[in-house]
Amino acid sequence: MEKIVLPDIKDFHILDVYLQHGGYTAAKKAFTQSPDDIIDQVKRSGLRGRGGAAFLTGLKWSFMPKTTDKPKYLCVNGDESEPGSFKDRQIFEYNPHQLIEGTIITCYAIGAKVAYIYIRGEYHKWIKLMQKALDDAYANGYLGEKMKEKFGTDFSCDIYIHKGAGAYICGEESALMNSIEGKRGYPRVKPPFPAQNGLWGCPTTINNVETITNVPPIINKGWEWFASIGEPKHPGTILFGVSGHVNKPGVYELPSGTLLTDIIYNHAGGVPGNKKILCVIPGGSSMPPLRGDQIEGVKMDAESLKAAGSAIGTGGIMVMDEDTDLVKVLARIAHFYHHESCGQCTPCREGTGWLEKILKRLIAGKGSVSDLDLLITVANQIEGNTICALGEAAAWPVKFMVERFRDYFEKRVSKEISLPV
Amino acid sequence: MHKQIFESYKPLDRSSLIPLLQDIQNIYGYLPENALRDISDFVGVPLSRVYGVATFYNQFRLTPLGKNIIRVCRGTACHVKNSANILYALESELGIKAGETTRDKQFTIEVVNCIGACSIAPVILVNDDYHGRITVKDIPKILKKYQ
Numbered sequence: 344m345e346k347i348v349l350p351d352i353k354d355f356h357i358l359d360v361y362l363q364h365g366g367y368t369a370a371k372k373a374f375t376q377s378p379d380d381i382i383d384q385v386k387r388s389g390l391r392g393r394g395g396a397a398f399l400t401g402l403k404w405s406f407m408p409k410t411t412d413k414p415k416y417l418c419v420n421g422d423e424s425e426p427g428s429f430k431d432r433q434i435f436e437y438n439p440h441q442l443i444e445g446t447i448i449t450c451y452a453i454g455a456k457v458a459y460i461y462i463r464g465e466y467h468k469w470i471k472l473m474q475k476a477l478d479d480a481y482a483n484g485y486l487g488e489k490m491k492e493k494f495g496t497d498f499s500c501d502i503y504i505h506k507g508a509g510a511y512i513c514g515e516e517s518a519l520m521n522s523i524e525g526k527r528g529y530p531r532v533k534p535p536f537p538a539q540n541g542l543w544g545c546p547t548t549i550n551n552v553e554t555i556t557n558v559p560p561i562i563n564k565g566w567e568w569f570a571s572i573g574e575p576k577h578p579g580t581i582l583f584g585v586s587g588h589v590n591k592p593g594v595y596e597l598p599s600g601t602l603l604t605d606i607i608y609n610h611a612g613g614v615p616g617n618k619k620i621l622c623v624i625p626g627g628s629s630m631p632p633l634r635g636d637q638i639e640g641v642k643m644d645a646e647s648l649k650a651a652g653s654a655i656g657t658g659g660i661m662v663m664d665e666d667t668d669l670v671k672v673l674a675r676i677a678h679f680y681h682h683e684s685c686g687q688c689t690p691c692r693e694g695t696g697w698l699e700k701i702l703k704r705l706i707a708g709k710g711s712v713s714d715l716d717l718l719i720t721v722a723n724q725i726e727g728n729t730i731c732a733l734g735e736a737a738a739w740p741v742k743f744m745v746e747r748f749r750d751y752f753e754k755r756v757s758k759e760i761s762l763p764v
Numbered sequence: 765m766h767k768q769i770f771e772s773y774k775p776l777d778r779s780s781l782i783p784l785l786q787d788i789q790n791i792y793g794y795l796p797e798n799a800l801r802d803i804s805d806f807v808g809v810p811l812s813r814v815y816g817v818a819t820f821y822n823q824f825r826l827t828p829l830g831k832n833i834i835r836v837c838r839g840t841a842c843h844v845k846n847s848a849n850i851l852y853a854l855e856s857e858l859g860i861k862a863g864e865t866t867r868d869k870q871f872t873i874e875v876v877n878c879i880g881a882c883s884i885a886p887v888i889l890v891n892d893d894y895h896g897r898i899t900v901k902d903i904p905k906i907l908k909k910y911q
């Protein structure tokens with residue numbers, strides 16, 4: 344299987360090695376074409392955002408105004424804070440130059456002269472690795488003024504790293520922009536979308552790290568090639584981070600549409616002790632959980648997961664075996680979203696607190712079956728009534744976990760099941 | 765001491781506030797009040813806004829912490845790998861609760877949610893070092909390294 348984002352090439356993160364394998368030739372090729380041509384190819388490739396919402400990348404780029412006297416910006420989103428997600432980190436470590444090259448091509452396509460790579464603050468090691476790669480690119484003329492000569496073009500751009508300061512919400516694109524502006528990370532009301540009104544009020548595009556890293560191969564090998572990999576409606580490979588109760592947790596790059604069971608049992612080596620699977624969260628902790636008996640035949644791409652009652656999210660697959668206490672898992676998830684709510688919208692600020700409180704009551708053995716309905720009611724009142732999608736992220740796991748494991752929750756409440764973990 | 769850092773931020777950029785706070789916290793381990801005042805003057809934004817930003821982000825603190833900061837991940841993937849027991853063991857080993865600092869100022873325990881290392885769950889982060897796949901038994905050995 345061909346790997347696009349994390350190729351199996353030794354020392355690929357080193358500039359010389361990257362160059363030996365055709366590094367920076369996609370940028371060179373892009374500069375011989377018009378920005379609109381590049382956008383068109385990315386559109387046709389069918390590339391969709393890998394940050395969670397699977398929005399069409401080329402379409403998003405095409406929203407950037409062509410005529411404006413304001414500067415334009417690109418923000419590369421490497422905040423990666425969704426529990427269960429640890430894929431962008433692999434790119435910082437093993438393929439930073441392809442990310443830089445993708446960033447250059449994207450800047451050219453949308454007409455940005457400055458790009459920020461926003462990396463979560465806890466990623467000290469990866470911030471350093473990424474900075475090293477940027478320094479090498481600058482020193483060798485692939486970035487900044489010198490790139491004009493290197494590539495024989497009159498375009499140039501600069502890339503800066505912006506370190507996050509520990510706030511999950513700053514991964515949300517508009518909060519991310521406020522954070523770069525040196526403000527509290529409050530999400531903004533959309534529309535206007537960032538292409539109209541972004542960083543410092545200027546046209547801005549935000550894309551995930553993995554999304555951008557896919558761009559150079561698309562330009563080099565052609566959109567037809569990319570569009571033919573995996574599921575036609577969500578083509579390419581996806582980085583699946585598998586964690587929880589599996590024998591070989593890790594990041595696996597596989598074609599979109601790979602079977603969930605294939606990933607868990609073959610790539611990730613199955614469940615320790617051959618235990619049964621109770622629950623799988625397929626796309627990071629904010630996506631609807633699936634019951635162990637619902638995962639058979641489920642393909643991992645945006646459309647298939649939607650049909651199966653969940654969503655692709657960040658591709659972070661969390662596996663829980665039959666001995667897991669789901670009430671405690673859900674209470675941890677609820678605690679997280681409550682803690683990370685920025686507090687701007689009342690349904691989110693208050694509702695997430697209630698969800699956590701009720702779940703803690705259940706754990707303490709003081710809950711009743713009516714609390715289960717209450718959980719769903721509160722979740723429904725958050726969903727759809729907030730500025731940003733953190734509201735849904737908090738509501739979905741609760742709502743779907745309680746609905747799909749109703750039996751289990753009822754037995755837990757009536758103390759028919761009691762578990763140690 | 766922090767005024768030297770200001771030099772490297774000239775000419776002042778609109779996005780400097782958070783990086784500046786990060787650099788100052790690197791010197792002191794926290795953000796002293798007089799530093800916040802100086803930053804407000806230097807960047808030219810009201811102290812209330814500097815304070816608002818400093819309290820919004822989890823990274824910043826307004827009081828000093830221990831010499832070593834132990835961050836215990838209680839995110840979902842670590843939770844299902846028994847991170848609760850790791851936290852209890854650390855708390856009883858050091859005689860403090862999460863959020864507290866030992867009396868000798870050597871250790872602070874903090875709880876965090878997912879530090880992007882789920883594949884080696886359960887994980888703790890001591891200062892900048894990741895310790896993955898740990899068990900309760902590993903804890904004394906890990907602590908010793910930092911004593």
Ligand SMILES: NC(=O)C1=CN([C@@H]2O[C@H](COP(=O)(O)OP(=O)(O)OC[C@H]3O[C@@H](n4cnc5c(N)ncnc54)[C@H](O)[C@@H]3O)[C@@H](O)[C@H]2O)C=CC1
Pocket residue numbers: 392394395396397398403406422423424425428514515516536537549627629655656657731732736
């Ligand atoms: N990677 C991570 O660590 C995390 C990822 N997420 C993911 O984030 C997702 C939600 O992200 P959102 O940005 O709120 O989703 P969204 O659906 O609002 O937007 C997705 C992208 O498409 C653009 N867009 C959408 N509709 C548009 C329109 N009509 N015109 C112009 N542009 C448009 C947005 O600007 C954005 O860049 C969730 O699905 C979740 O999986 C959530 C938490 C953490």
Ligand SMILES: Cc1cc2nc3c(=O)[nH]c(=O)nc-3n(C[C@H](O)[C@H](O)[C@H](O)COP(=O)(O)O)c2cc1C
Pocket residue numbers: 391392393394395396397398400420421422423424425511512513514515516517549550551552554555731732733736
């Ligand atoms: C609460 C919240 C947190 C988010 N965190 C991230 C993140 O850490 N990384 C990311 O790429 N997208 C994150 N997103 C999604 C972004 O808002 C945005 O959709 C994405 O960066 C767009 O890039 P893409 O189109 O390439 O996927 C988050 C969304 C929400 C609502």
Ligand code: SF4
Pocket residue numbers: 512529530683684685686687688689691692729730731732733734
């Ligand atoms: S939904 Fe929650 S996190 Fe998002 S803006 Fe509203 S209060 Fe803030």
Ligand code: FES
Pocket residue numbers: 426427428837838839840841842843877878879880881882883885887
């Ligand atoms: S849940 Fe602990 S590192 Fe992800």
